[in-house]
Each structure stands twice: as C-alpha cells, then as structure tokens.
Amino acid sequence: MNAIQFSVIGFGRIGQRHAKIIQEYSHSELVSVVDVNTKQFDSINSLGLDCITYESIVVFLDEDKGNSEIVTIATPNGFHAEYAIKLLEHGYHVLIEKPMALSEEEAKLIIKAEKESNKKVFVVKQNRYSPPSVWMRNMVESGLIGDTLMVQVNCYWNRDARYYKVSDWKGTKDLDGGALFTQFSHFVDIMYWVFGDIKEPKAIVKNYTHSDLVDFDDSGFAQFEFENGGMGSINYSTSCWDKNMESSITIVGTKGSFKVGGQYMNEVEYCHIQGYEMPELPATNPPNDYGPYKGSAANHHYVFENIVDVLNGKEEPMATSFDGMKVVSIIERIYKSAGFTK
Incomplete structure (x- = not known):
C-alpha cells in the first residue's frame, strides 16, 4: 500500500494531534505544517515531528509544489471553507476538521470545488x-x-x-x-x-x-x-x-x-x-x-487510516x-x- 503524503494547516491543539498521528502511522508521511503563529512551531521537537514549516497558506502553495497529496485543515472554523476551496483549486485532496464550514452556502461551494478539481474532500467525524x-x-x-x-x-x-x-x-x-x-x-x-x-x-x-x-x-x-x-x-x-x-x-x-x-x-x-x-x-x-x-472520543487515528485506504482504492470514505x-x-x-x- 502506498504511503500518503500529508501537510497540516493550523498547528494548534488539533493540528498538532493530526500531525503526530500522521507521522506515527506506517502508511502516511508528514511533509509540512503551516501556521501564521510561528510560536506554535515550538511544539515540533517535543512532539517528535520531522517536517517543513510554513508561515502561511500562500507560502505553502508556492513552495510545496505538489509534494503533499492531501492537506488537513485545522484552522479556526471561519477559514475552513476559504482554505479548502483554495487547496482543491491547487490540486490537493483535503481533510476538514469540524465543522466543514459555517454555512450551508460555504459547504456547497466546497463541494462544487471538489467536483471541478476531481479531488476528494474528507471531513472529520470521528x-x-x-x-x-x-x-x-x-x-x-x-x-x-x-x-x-x-x-x-x-x-x-x-x-x-x-x-x-x-x-x-x-x-x-x-x-x-x-x-x-x-x-x-x-x-x-x-x-x-x-x-x-x-x-x-x-x-x-x-x-x-x-x-x-x-x-x-x-x-x-x-x-x-x-x-x-x-x-x-x-x-x-x-x-x-x-x-x-x-x-x-x-x-x-x-x-x-x-x-x-x-x-x-x-x-x-x-x-x-x-x-x-x-x-x-x-x-x-x-x-x-x-x-x-x-x-470527544480520541478516534482521529481511524480517520487517517480511512483516508489512506480510500486514496489507495481499498475503502469508501467514512464521511x-x-x-x-x-x-x-x-x-x-x-x-x-x-x-x-x-
């Protein structure tokens, strides 16, 4: 089974959990983490992570150049839709932490971008x-x-x-x-x-x-x-x-x-x-x-296992x-x- 390359945008508590699970899972690899608050990167060593850091989604999109296959979005909720659409348009699959968006209209725009990009949108429903x-x-x-x-x-x-x-x-x-x-x-x-x-x-x-x-x-x-x-x-x-x-x-x-x-x-x-x-x-x-x-229950690892299986053609998305x-x-x-x- 192919290892899947992930990056994480938003490196607070949830983003850090995403990054650690990705690095520890045998079929995923952590490429980079992104956060506008660079103080969050102080946790990288204590978490035992080995990854690139970027200070914004703009820099990430300019420098990643497709090294990542999927990006997880763990930013404040109000940025979920904007970032998901931008990443889909640049050719990435995305995993969006809850909530997917803050309005049905925003969520439908994400689905539209998903269809137009021929990429997959996963949502965290652990x-x-x-x-x-x-x-x-x-x-x-x-x-x-x-x-x-x-x-x-x-x-x-x-x-x-x-x-x-x-x-x-x-x-x-x-x-x-x-x-x-x-x-x-x-x-x-x-x-x-x-x-x-x-x-x-x-x-x-x-x-x-x-x-x-x-x-x-x-x-x-x-x-x-x-x-x-x-x-x-x-x-x-x-x-x-x-x-x-x-x-x-x-x-x-x-x-x-x-x-x-x-x-x-x-x-x-x-x-x-x-x-x-x-x-x-x-x-x-x-x-x-x-x-x-x-x-809620600490089930995030199941979410990432499902994503890896889906992108390897072995399963359907749980959510x-x-x-x-x-x-x-x-x-x-x-x-x-x-x-x-x-």
Missing part, C-alpha cells in the same frame, strides 16, 4: 467510530428498534474562561460560529448519521454565563421532526460548572428504547428492546484531554463532503429558527 455509535446505527438500520418515535440529544458541557482565554478566535461568531458548531457538531453528526435529516426546527438560543462573548450562545433547545419519521430534540449547554456533565442520545421506538450516554456518548446506559439481549460492546476510546476540559454539508445545514437551520443567525 465519533462515528465509537462502538456505541456503530451499535446504535445498526439497531436503527436493522429495524430492531422498530419505527423511531422520539430522539432526544442532550449535550451538557463546561467551556468557561479556561477554554476561551487561550485563543482570541474562540467565542467569536465569524471564526468560531457557536457552540453547536464547535462543541457539539459531532453529536449532531451522530444524530444525522443514524436518523437522517430534520425539518421544521424551532429553537431557543441563549447566552447565560459568557457575558464577555458578544453575539454568542452557550445554551439552547431545538425541536424538530425527522424527514424519515419521528420527532427529535437537541438540548445543549456549555454552562455546566467546572466540568462536562453528559452527552447522550435517547431513542424511543415501537419495539423498545435505549439510551447512549456518558460524558461523550461513550456507553449504552439503558437498553430494553423486544426479543433482544444487549451484547458487551468494545470499550470506547477515552476523550481528548485538553487539561482543564475534555473533548463525505455531503455529510459535512448536511450537518452544517442542520445547525444553521436551528440557529436561524432561534434568530441567532440570519
């Missing part, structure tokens, strides 16, 4: 690899749960000054986008992956505990129906004191009910389904550890650009219904 997520999708697709009647997604996390003070783009509407984009889009993705698209959302969005963040949200409720039948809701907050509380999804079907919960949808907490005995699932990987706060666009669309429609965005 929670799809967690055993409870795979189990949940199989339960619904197989019909064991019967018809889906109700779906409730609860995401209650902590993101306080310890999170927002470390970067000037976090908590801004133009570069961050909102809690549903930055904190909870992975869980919106799991809902979409299992139950499909939504319609007619009605939502309330508030900022209760982050008064220093202008025009930003930390809590909200959304209700909607699914295109495939049944109704659902998303309840979220980043205002939990000190630490994350839970990320869960509860399903009521005509043949039974179940709940996948824990801090990041990492365990099946309840399962009672007609004629079904709950198996023991493989353990979920621990959450990404950012010191004072935790993220496509269309999937990324639909998740952005769901979040945008929820925000619009609440009057948070126009």
Whole structure:
C-alpha cells in the first residue's frame, strides 16, 4: 500500500494531534505544517515531528509544489471553507476538521470545488467510530428498534474562561460560529448519521454565563421532526460548572428504547428492546484531554487510516463532503429558527 503524503494547516491543539498521528502511522508521511503563529512551531521537537514549516497558506502553495497529496485543515472554523476551496483549486485532496464550514452556502461551494478539481474532500467525524455509535446505527438500520418515535440529544458541557482565554478566535461568531458548531457538531453528526435529516426546527438560543462573548450562545433547545419519521430534540449547554456533565442520545421506538450516554456518548446506559439481549460492546476510546476540559472520543487515528485506504482504492470514505454539508445545514437551520443567525 502506498504511503500518503500529508501537510497540516493550523498547528494548534488539533493540528498538532493530526500531525503526530500522521507521522506515527506506517502508511502516511508528514511533509509540512503551516501556521501564521510561528510560536506554535515550538511544539515540533517535543512532539517528535520531522517536517517543513510554513508561515502561511500562500507560502505553502508556492513552495510545496505538489509534494503533499492531501492537506488537513485545522484552522479556526471561519477559514475552513476559504482554505479548502483554495487547496482543491491547487490540486490537493483535503481533510476538514469540524465543522466543514459555517454555512450551508460555504459547504456547497466546497463541494462544487471538489467536483471541478476531481479531488476528494474528507471531513472529520470521528465519533462515528465509537462502538456505541456503530451499535446504535445498526439497531436503527436493522429495524430492531422498530419505527423511531422520539430522539432526544442532550449535550451538557463546561467551556468557561479556561477554554476561551487561550485563543482570541474562540467565542467569536465569524471564526468560531457557536457552540453547536464547535462543541457539539459531532453529536449532531451522530444524530444525522443514524436518523437522517430534520425539518421544521424551532429553537431557543441563549447566552447565560459568557457575558464577555458578544453575539454568542452557550445554551439552547431545538425541536424538530425527522424527514424519515419521528420527532427529535437537541438540548445543549456549555454552562455546566467546572466540568462536562453528559452527552447522550435517547431513542424511543415501537419495539423498545435505549439510551447512549456518558460524558461523550461513550456507553449504552439503558437498553430494553423486544426479543433482544444487549451484547458487551468494545470499550470506547477515552476523550481528548485538553487539561482543564475534555473533548470527544480520541478516534482521529481511524480517520487517517480511512483516508489512506480510500486514496489507495481499498475503502469508501467514512464521511463525505455531503455529510459535512448536511450537518452544517442542520445547525444553521436551528440557529436561524432561534434568530441567532440570519
């Protein structure tokens, strides 16, 4: 199998994780990392990386000259679409961290550039690899749960000054986008992956505990129906004191009910389904550890393994650009219904 050459744009916490996984995987090679803040490169030695550094995407595009096959984009959210389109136009495949973009319109422009360039767009949806997520999708697709009647997604996390003070783009509407984009889009993705698209959302969005963040949200409720039948809701907050509380999804079907919960949808907490005995699932990987706060499951290595297999013609993408666009669309429609965005 051919080794795939990667470069990484955006060398913060997530970009550094991308770079380390790429270098350590036997079928990928790290060519370069790019960041406008050159202080980020101080971490290269401690991470054990061997790569070129560039101070901007402009310099990268001028000097890389096709040495990289695919570029991962781990910049602030507001740059995802612009950089993805530019890289596609220069002949690179791209991997875009969540969210794919901050509007459906931007996401569609990425898909247009993908088709015109004949390159591939991958999107990071690492929670799809967690055993409870795979189990949940199989339960619904197989019909064991019967018809889906109700779906409730609860995401209650902590993101306080310890999170927002470390970067000037976090908590801004133009570069961050909102809690549903930055904190909870992975869980919106799991809902979409299992139950499909939504319609007619009605939502309330508030900022209760982050008064220093202008025009930003930390809590909200959304209700909607699914295109495939049944109704659902998303309840979220980043205002939990000190630490994350839970990320869960509860399903009521005509043949039974179940709940996948824990801090990041990492365990099946309840399962009672007609004629079904709950198996023991493989353990979920621990959450990404950012010191004072935790993220979603540490499954990024599966994302890169899938990309390498796809580019070698061995697999189909776990998550496509269309999937990324639909998740952005769901979040945008929820925000619009609440009057948070126009």
